Amino acid sequence: MNSINKHLGLVTKKFNEFFYVDVIDDKKGLTSNRFLCKTRKTIKYKNNFIFVGDRVLFSQTKNTEKNQGVIEQLIKRKNLLDRPSVANISDVYVTFAVKEPELDFSQLSKFLINAENLQVKISLILTKCDLISKKEQDLFLNKLEKWGYITHALKISESNGYNKLLQEFKTKECSLLMGPSGVGKTTILNKIIPTLENKTASVSKKIKRGKNTTRNVELFSLSTNSYIVDTPGFNQKELEIHYLMIQNLFPEIYNQLRDAEIKCKFRNCLHISEPGCILNKDFERYQFYRLLVEQTKNSFHQSQED
Ligand SMILES: Nc1nc2c(ncn2[C@@H]2O[C@H](COP(=O)(O)OP(=O)(O)OP(=O)(O)O)[C@@H](O)[C@H]2O)c(=O)[nH]1
Ligand SMILES: [Mg+2]
Ligand SMILES: [Zn+2]
Known part of the structure; x- marks a missing residue:
């Protein structure tokens, strides 16, 4: 396959084994030029899946009037x-x-x-x-x-x-x-x-x-x-994160610590009852934070024992 024949595109919708892919033009950016694409079965993508929001390289199917194509390559994604x-x-x-x-x-x-x-x-x-x-x-x-x-x-x-x-x-x-x-x-x-x-x-x-x-x-x-x-309305699943990282999910905590001149005494401070902790705990969601840390810590230790 000659790479000149490949287009850069953005996956805008996914249904069954098909994808809508809108062409991204070098100069103009995202266009309304839309292709109906399948993926090449032999290509191993990371996790083997392509999602809405992915950037892909695709080739146009020849001998057809319609905008049809085959996704050839997944461009490295920033997050999922x-x-x-x-x-x-x-x-x-x-x-x-x-x-x-x-x-x-x-x-x-x-x-x-x-x-x-x-x-x-x-x-x-x-x-x-x-x-x-x-x-x-x-x-x-x-x-x-x-x-x-x-x-x-x-x-x-x-x-x-x-x-x-x-x-x-x-x-x-x-x-x-x-x-x-x-x-x-x-x-x-x-x-x-x-x-x-x-x-x-x-x-x-x-x-x-x-x-x-x-x-x-x-x-x-x-x-x-x-x-x-x-997106469709979804319920949230349980958090999968190490208990030490939970503090990074609360602006009330990460904003405080980012701006602080002095730091908590211990580097791995959970800001619960450690001596030398400098976090001001007077905020509404603090008990929720504590609970989340305790729950996550328990399930972490449990999974270590299993
Ligand atoms: N009174 C009032 N009704 C609203 C407002 N915004 C949306 N609605 C109504 O809320 C209902 C649900 O709106 P949708 O846009 O379908 O909600 P959605 O979040 O997309 O729901 P899902 O697709 O099921 O996840 C509709 O009847 C809307 O008219 C608002 O600002 N005020
Ligand atoms: Mg909706
Ligand atoms: Zn602390």
């Missing part, structure tokens, strides 16, 4: 989110509704912790702010600021909030919306890309939960160098 599987994310927007479904702060914390594990920039979006008072909204925003997060508050009827968000997304390479079902992730995409009209559905009245309307991960272009990924 595994639930749902998306590659090369630059920014995660953890999205929750303030009501319908009711805002569950411990569930939100779990999402944030899992997102932090990706080591990308994390922001928060609170949707459905039209369903609560301004006072209540301010309380939420204040709380989340203390957790260490910048939060966008959205009301479906106010286009201003969506416009601002769109401008921000356009400064990022690959933003990903993640959060429970029914919080309004797809609604955000429909608002910022008016031609889209993707399927959304109201929250079930009976069980007060979303109906898992979005079924596939799909990537949408916002400009020639920026795109956004909608």
Whole structure:
């Protein structure tokens, strides 16, 4: 195969054994030139899989009028989110509704912790702010600021909030919306890309939960160098991380220690009850941090004994 005949592309959607791959032009960046591709069976990719967000080299199938191709090579990825599987994310927007479904702060914390594990920039979006008072909204925003997060508050009827968000997304390479079902992730995409009209559905009245309307991960272009990924509402799985690393998932801790002039006495300080610990533990999620360390430590020791 002559490498001149290969195109660089971005995987925007995956279904069964097929992929949509949009051509990335050397000069123009991401284009709307879309190919339907299969992968070459003989190639051994890392994990043997290709995901939405992956950059690939593909060859165009000859003797066909249609845009069809074969993925020849996977370009090394920067990161991979595994639930749902998306590659090369630059920014995660953890999205929750303030009501319908009711805002569950411990569930939100779990999402944030899992997102932090990706080591990308994390922001928060609170949707459905039209369903609560301004006072209540301010309380939420204040709380989340203390957790260490910048939060966008959205009301479906106010286009201003969506416009601002769109401008921000356009400064990022690959933003990903993640959060429970029914919080309004797809609604955000429909608002910022008016031609889209993707399927959304109201929250079930009976069980007060979303109906898992979005079924596939799909990537949408916002400009020639920026795109956004909608994901189905997933629950978060248990964290897989060494207990010493958990402190790196809490901005309340890592921001403090990064700025500190003096350090804790012991290098491997867990900031629990060690002598010479300098961490100011007066923050809301400290008990949650402690609990998470204890649980993870126990399962770590258990797995060492097994
Ligand atoms: N009142 C109000 N309703 C909203 C807002 N944003 C979204 N909704 C409604 O919430 C419902 C769920 O929205 P979706 O966009 O389908 O939610 P989703 O997060 O994509 O859900 P899944 O695809 O199941 O993960 C829809 O009926 C939306 O109209 C908002 O700001 N205010
Ligand atoms: Mg959706
Ligand atoms: Zn310490």
